Every structure is written in structure tokens, then in C-alpha cells.
Amino acid sequence: MLLTRLLNACHRFPGFVYEGARLDEAAKTIEVQLRPRRGSKPCCSGCGQCASSYDQLPERRFEFIPIWGFAVLLRYRMRRVRCEACGVKVEQVPWAMGKHTLTRAYMLYLAHWARKLSWQETARSFHTSWEKVCQAVEYVVQWGLEHRQLGPIRAVGVDEIQYGRGHTYLTLVYQIESGCVRLLWVGKDRTIESFEKFFTMIGKELAEKIEFVCSDMWKPYLKLIAKHCTHALNILDRFHVVAKMNLALDDVRAAEARRMVQDGYEPVLKKSRWCLLKRPENLTDNQRVKLRDVLRYNLASVRAYLLKEAFQDFWNYDSPTWAGKFLDQWTSQVMRSRIEPMKKFARTIRIHRELLLNYFRARKAFSSGVIEGLNNKAKVTMRKAYGFRTFSMIEIALYHALGKLPEPKLAHDFY
Numbered sequence: 001m002l003l004t005r006l007l008n009a010c011h012r013f014p015g016f017v018y019e020g021a022r023l024d025e026a027a028k029t030i031e032v033q034l035r036p037r038r039g040s041k042p043c044c045s046g047c048g049q050c051a052s053s054y055d056q057l058p059e060r061r062f063e064f065i066p067i068w069g070f071a072v073l074l075r076y077r078m079r080r081v082r083c084e085a086c087g088v089k090v091e092q093v094p095w096a097m098g099k100h101t102l103t104r105a106y107m108l109y110l111a112h113w114a115r116k117l118s119w120q121e122t123a124r125s126f127h128t129s130w131e132k133v134c135q136a137v138e139y140v141v142q143w144g145l146e147h148r149q150l151g152p153i154r155a156v157g158v159d160e161i162q163y164g165r166g167h168t169y170l171t172l173v174y175q176i177e178s179g180c181v182r183l184l185w186v187g188k189d190r191t192i193e194s195f196e197k198f199f200t201m202i203g204k205e206l207a208e209k210i211e212f213v214c215s216d217m218w219k220p221y222l223k224l225i226a227k228h229c230t231h232a233l234n235i236l237d238r239f240h241v242v243a244k245m246n247l248a249l250d251d252v253r254a255a256e257a258r259r260m261v262q263d264g265y266e267p268v269l270k271k272s273r274w275c276l277l278k279r280p281e282n283l284t285d286n287q288r289v290k291l292r293d294v295l296r297y298n299l300a301s302v303r304a305y306l307l308k309e310a311f312q313d314f315w316n317y318d319s320p321t322w323a324g325k326f327l328d329q330w331t332s333q334v335m336r337s338r339i340e341p342m343k344k345f346a347r348t349i350r351i352h353r354e355l356l357l358n359y360f361r362a363r364k365a366f367s368s369g370v371i372e373g374l375n376n377k378a379k380v381t382m383r384k385a386y387g388f389r390t391f392s393m394i395e396i397a398l399y400h401a402l403g404k405l406p407e408p409k410l411a412h413d414f415y
């Protein structure tokens with residue numbers, strides 16, 4: 001079977017003809033000649049209208065999907081058109097866009113694999129460069145962002161993840177309702193100015209129709225959610241509340257352990273970190289023994305630990321009223337404990353009392369599990385995407401992996 005026949009079966013364009021293929025064994029390439037069909041008119045790349053031919057440019061090569069280890073190149077001499085509206089312009093060809101040297105089909109193909117493999121692995125598997133994989137993903141993501149449908153949006157989750165070195169953050173907004181879980185937006189930093197851009201993107205109408213927003217206690221987030229999502233219930237994410245309390249508990253333990261060493265006491269708190277932070281049911285046998293040992297002592301760390309464990313009951317309530325009563329009792333108990341980091345946590349909880357109770361008002365429909373899962377995926381994407389240094393690269397990789405973006409359709413499925 002001739003290669004041109006194969007191409008006509010999967011990659012055929014009415015105004016163009018495949019003229020023949022040549023195998024170069026040394027260079028491991030197959031070069032396929034393309035020419036305009038006789039009598040067909042070129043189309044202007046400026047406006048898409050057909051126009052009369054002006055002249056022809058030197059030959060260009062376009063990379064097509066490789067076959068059996070051979071690179072496939074389409075060779076074509078672009079025509080220029082004399083367009084009434086745009087003047088003299090290069091023609092528009094259906095297999096590629098602009099200055100891209102990769103064909104549309106190949107870009108979709110690479111982008112498809114770049115979602116399953118790392119970009120580096122994709123480049124290696126198809127004998128191409130990391131930069132070309134990157135171009136392919138960029139094209140697919142840009143197309144997807146232009147063609148995606150944003151609304152209606154019922155529930156969103158806002159979270160931050162760290163990237164690069166030092167304290168640089170990304171703000172991520174996910175749509176988290178059943179049936180539609182996807183990344184909606186990525187922003188640099190976690191400031192009011194950056195988060196405001198998300199609301200500019202979705203517009204006032206969509207923002208006001210959002211019913212639930214899950215977030216952590218970061219002030220700029222809370223402020224803008226209240227400002228824009230005027231009809232939404234802002235729910236504080238359980239995961240973040242627990243993480244904040246664990247931070248307080250860990251402060252208590254670390255300071256106390258240091259003090260005990262300084263004062264020459266037996267180092268009972270040594271290696272106790274995870275025994276205290278983990279839930280009892282998740283402890284290993286060794287940790288369980290260690291915990292039992294530590295709990296015999298009258299230490300601030302032990303009292304803080306017991307307070308933390310007592311707080312677990314909070315999440316079991318169904319009624320916001322009773323959950324609120326529990327919260328008040330628990331915080332006043334902590335305020336009497338004389339353990340400063342825990343008291344600080346309790347004060348934070350008091351300030352955000354209403355937002356915490358929203359979790360019960362929303363009937364626990366939006367727990368942090370979904371957001372946590374998405375965040376883990378985002379972190380994996382960033383790790384796999386090793387080689388991304390700039391924000392715009394990370395942005396593209398994240399949209400590609402988590403955005404569930406629509407893709408341009410081809411006449412033939414290549415994968």
C-alpha cells in the first residue's frame with residue numbers, strides 16, 4: 001500500500017494532493033510532497049477568504065506523526081495570496097497554523113501523550129524535543145481555553161500551592177460539583193490583585209450564581225469571596241482547619257522538647273512528633289507504644305494533644321446549632337489551658353465561627369477531600385513537569401492536566 005493512500009485515508013484535504021513519499025533510510029525520515037490541487041484557490045490567512053494566487057514561497061517542512069520509528073515530514077511550498085481586504089498574505093493551510101512547524105494532528109497527538117507521560121518521556125518516545133512537546137501542549141491548552149464553556153458554576157474550591165523555591169504561591173480555583181470537577185483558573189501569588197482576576201474572567205453574572213465556595217482562612221480569599229459571590233455559602237475547608245491545629249500542636253511539642261533537653265530532663269518527647277499529630281487509628285504499632293508512654297506524663301504537649309483529639313467530635317455533628325455549641329465550649333476550654341499556640345488557634349476559630357458552621361449548613365456536601373485530591377494531582381503535575389521554570393509553563397501544564405478542556409477535532413482519530 002502506498003503511503004500516500006494511507007495519508008489520504010487519515011489526513012486528507014480537498015484542495016491539496018499528496019504527490020509521493022520518499023524514504024531516507026540514513027536520516028530515518030519519510031518525506032511526503034504536497035501540492036495544491038489544480039484549479040483550487042488559496043485562502044488568505046488573515047481573513048480566511050479565498051483569493052487569487054500572488055506567488056509561491058520556498059518550501060516548508062511540517063512534522064507529521066512518526067511511523068515505525070521514521071519521522072514523517074510533509075513538504076509544501078506555501079502560496080501567497082492577493083487579498084482584497086488584507087493585501088498580500090501567506091495562504092492558510094488546513095494541516096498547520098501560523099509559524100508552527102508541527103502539524104495540527106501531530107500537536108494533538110503529542111499533547112495527548114503528554115497528559116499520560118511526563119513531557120520529557122513524551123519527547124523521548126516520539127524522537128522529538130521537549131520544546132516541541134511544550135509547543136504542542138500550549139496550542140491545545142490555548143484552543144481549549146478559548147472554546148471551553150465556563151458556566152453555570154455551582155460550587156468552587158479555592159486553594160494555594162507552593163511552587164519554586166521560597167514562599168511563592170499559586171492560587172488555584174477548582175469547580176467541585178458532582179459531575180464537573182476541573183481546574184478553572186490558575187493565578188500567580190495569593191493576593192487580592194491576583195485573585196481578583198479570577199472574578200474578572202468569569203464575570204459578575206456567573207460569580208453571583210455560585211452557591212458554595214470552599215476555601216481556607218486566608219484573608220484575601222475570604223474578602224473577595226464575600227465581595228463577589230454574594231449568594232454563596234463560604235465553607236472553610238476541613239483539611240485546612242485540621243492542618244492549622246496540627247501546626248499549633250507541633251509548636252507546643254517542639255518548644256517543650258527543647259526546654260526539657262535544656263533543663264536536663266529525660267527526653268520523653270523525642271520522636272513523638274507523628275504519634276501526636278496522626279489520628280490514633282493511623283498509628284503504627286511502635287508509634288502506639290510511644291504514644292501510650294508519652295501520655296503518662298503531665299506535659300503541655302499531652303494536654304494540647306487531648307484538646308486536638310477532643311476537637312474531632314466537631315465534625316460529627318449534623319446540626320449547625322449543636323456544632324456551634326460544641327465549638328464555643330471547646331474554645332473556652334482551650335482559652336483556659338494556658339497553652340499559647342493552642343489559644344491562638346482557638347481565637348482564629350472564634351473569628352471564623354460562622355464560616356466553620358457553614359460546613360454543616362451545606363450539609364457537609366463539600367468536604368475538602370475533592371480539593372485535596374486535585375491539589376495532589378497539581379503537585380504531581382508540577383513534579384512531572386520538571387523543567388518548568390516560568391509561571392506560564394506551570395499554568396499551561398496545570399490546565400492541561402486538570403482543566404478538562406475541549407480539544408480541536410480531527411477527521412481521523414490517531415490515538
Ligand SMILES: [Zn+2]
Nearest residue numbers: 044047083086
Ligand atoms: Zn484576507
